Amino acid sequence: MKLSRRVTETAPYLFHLIDEKRKAAQERGIDVISLAIGDPDMPTPDFVIDLMNEEMRDPRNHQYPSYKGESDFCELVAHWFKKRFGVNLDAQNEIMATIGSKDAVSHLPFVFIDPGDTALVTDPGYPAYEAAIGFAGGTPIRIPLLEERGFLPDLSSIPEDIADNAKFIFINYPNNPTAAVAEESFFEDLVAYAKKHDLVILADNAYSEVYFEPEDRPISIMQIPGAKDLSIEIHSFSKTFNMTGWRIGFVVSSKALIHSFLTLKSNFDSGVFMAIQRAAARALGHPNAPLFNEQRTQLFKKRRDIIAAALNDLGFRFGLPRASYYFWVRIPEMYSSSVVFCADLLEKQGLVVTPGVGYGPSGEAFFRISMTSPNEKIEKGMERLKNFMKGL
Numbered sequence: 001m002k003l004s005r006r007v008t009e010t011a012p013y014l015f016h017l018i019d020e021k022r023k024a025a026q027e028r029g030i031d032v033i034s035l036a037i038g039d040p041d042m043p044t045p046d047f048v049i050d051l052m053n054e055e056m057r058d059p060r061n062h063q064y065p066s067y068k069g070e071s072d073f074c075e076l077v078a079h080w081f082k083k084r085f086g087v088n089l090d091a092q093n094e095i096m097a098t099i100g101s102k103d104a105v106s107h108l109p110f111v112f113i114d115p116g117d118t119a120l121v122t123d124p125g126y127p128a129y130e131a132a133i134g135f136a137g138g139t140p141i142r143i144p145l146l147e148e149r150g151f152l153p154d155l156s157s158i159p160e161d162i163a164d165n166a167k168f169i170f171i172n173y174p175n176n177p178t179a180a181v182a183e184e185s186f187f188e189d190l191v192a193y194a195k196k197h198d199l200v201i202l203a204d205n206a207y208s209e210v211y212f213e214p215e216d217r218p219i220s221i222m223q224i225p226g227a228k229d230l231s232i233e234i235h236s237f238s239k240t241f242n243m244t245g246w247r248i249g250f251v252v253s254s255k256a257l258i259h260s261f262l263t264l265k266s267n268f269d270s271g272v273f274m275a276i277q278r279a280a281a282r283a284l285g286h287p288n289a290p291l292f293n294e295q296r297t298q299l300f301k302k303r304r305d306i307i308a309a310a311l312n313d314l315g316f317r318f319g320l321p322r323a324s325y326y327f328w329v330r331i332p333e334m335y336s337s338s339v340v341f342c343a344d345l346l347e348k349q350g351l352v353v354t355p356g357v358g359y360g361p362s363g364e365a366f367f368r369i370s371m372t373s374p375n376e377k378i379e380k381g382m383e384r385l386k387n388f389m390k391g392l
């Protein structure tokens with residue numbers, strides 16, 4: 001079969017591989033608990049389902065959607081953006097609906113990359129960034145995220161010529177997998193840096209609504225003066241309203257950049273089911289949304305406490321997550337490979353966590369635990385981790 005190098009030379013997606021390992025272990029009779037994947041265990045809230053039921057009954061929603069997103073979707077998103085971040089957006093020109101944020105993450109590189117180009121990615125980082133740059137014919141250049149810098153990139157460590165030649169930089173705060181958050185000053189420095197080196201910033205803000213304390217409430221890069229002309233911010237409904245399966249997100253940027261993305265995307269897909277767009281956008285301003293968000297925060301705080309207590313008892317090194325769903329934890333010192341540690345944990349205790357190296361070489365000394373499982377399952381998982389550590 002004459003497959004493309006794009007397919008034959010790209011490693012299968014990290015979570016696909018983890019899923020295969022989990023299935024294989026189950027087939028060998030191991031009782032498996034997975035704390036690996038960042039997919040909320042809680043259902044989409046009823047108020048969003050009710051909105052969807054209404055929209056489904058409206059025959060206007062059954063036809064092809066517009067490529068850019070319905071104008072009422074964009075208006076409602078603009079309204080939310082103003083309320084949430086204090087940023088004014090031109091709804092019809094500066095917002096575009098996407099099929100989840102992964103659609104944006106995986107297709108935006110095609111707007112900038114020609115074969116042979118380079119782009120900067122943080123390491124560790126969401127695996128789709130590097131894959132998409134590669135698919136577009138480019139080469140990702142990794143910028144390490146180090147614990148001692150709060151998992152923020154050290155921009156001054158990037159050689160000038162590398163920055164000058166790169167087309168864009170992918171950043172993601174709140175961060176998957178490190179759970180780091182970035183302050184306004186980081187975004188200010190980044191915007192100044194991008195201006196100096198003529199870089200576009202692709203800012204993945206998929207976890208903007210998943211945080212624990214009011215002082216850690218994530219900001220938008222669009223709050224920084226001058227950011228809009230050189231950045232595209234990527235948003236998702238997946239984490240905001242437990243809507244991972246619905247596939248809806250949006251990007252915000254300047255009219256020119258949105259137009260460029262539209263040129264590409266209108267040739268790739270035909271938009272998002274209008275009922276989903278309308279239900280999602282109406283959910284943003286729904287009176288039940290703040291309560292839902294608060295309940296989710298309380299639930300995740302409880303889970304965070306269960307995991308943090310267990311990890312502390314066992315002497316693991318980790319930072320308490322300030323946002324996102326994840327714990328980013330150092331593997332025990334006797335291990336030098338996160339894959340070997342995770343494989344042993346699965347084999348001996350039937351516990352699945354994610355090896356840090358799956359997010360890039362700088363993740364080799366870490367593993368990721370996701371909080372998106374019911375409390376009892378998390379408790380059971382921590383019990384298994386304890387048993388595993390006892391047996392070392």
Ligand SMILES: Cc1ncc(COP(=O)(O)O)c(C=O)c1O
Binds near residue numbers: 100206236237
């Ligand atoms: C950092 C980050 N960006 C984007 C996504 C994709 O999310 P979705 O396509 O569901 O919006 C994820 C999913 O886990 C993620 O962790």
